[in-house]
Amino acid sequence: MSTKRSTLQRQIILDTIKSLGKHLSAEELYLEIQKKHPIVGKSTIYRNLRQLVDDGVISQIVIDGVVRYDKKTGFHYHFICEVCGGIFDVEIDCDDKFADIIMNKYGFKTNRHEIDFFGVCSNCTDAKKTTPEEI
Ligand SMILES: [Zn+2]
Ligand SMILES: [Zn+2]
Numbered sequence: 001m002s003t004k005r006s007t008l009q010r011q012i013i014l015d016t017i018k019s020l021g022k023h024l025s026a027e028e029l030y031l032e033i034q035k036k037h038p039i040v041g042k043s044t045i046y047r048n049l050r051q052l053v054d055d056g057v058i059s060q061i062v063i064d065g066v067v068r069y070d071k072k073t074g075f076h077y078h079f080i081c082e083v084c085g086g087i088f089d090v091e092i093d094c095d096d097k098f099a100d101i102i103m104n105k106y107g108f109k110t111n112r113h114e115i116d117f118f119g120v121c122s123n124c125t126d127a128k129k130t131t132p133e134e135i
Contacts, residue, residue, distance in 0.1 A: 021071065023063070026046055026067065029049070068087070080118050083121070088121060
């Protein structure tokens with residue numbers, strides 16, 4: 001019985017991550033899940049998030065010191081909009097180049113790297129462009 005229930009809770013957590021498609025923190029996920037499934041407790045969510053990451057179903061990222069959960073597991077970068085706070089997946093093909101530059105310059109072999117890009121997303125850029133015309 002308890003296994004069935006925990007499988008259901010795990011599914012609720014996973015569905016929430018997938019349907020929202022955002023990079024939410026555990027606290028934000030908890031608040032979202034509370035709306036529809038108040039029965040799922042905070043410790044259950046934290047435990048399941050850890051398990052889902054361990055199982056490779058979702059990935060864990062750290063942006064500005066905050067741990068967030070990502071439905072996308074393959075390697076990708078993130079672009080963080082400083083205006084709306086949106087976190088966007090960025091897929092660019094320059095992984096090897098970074099490793100090559102470091103190898104050539106320092107002789108270090110790169111196993112992995114993490115880069116976050118901060119700026120203004122296209123939605124917010126558009127909003128800025130139209131504002132002066134509206135005045
Ligand atoms: Zn934005
Ligand atoms: Zn992502």
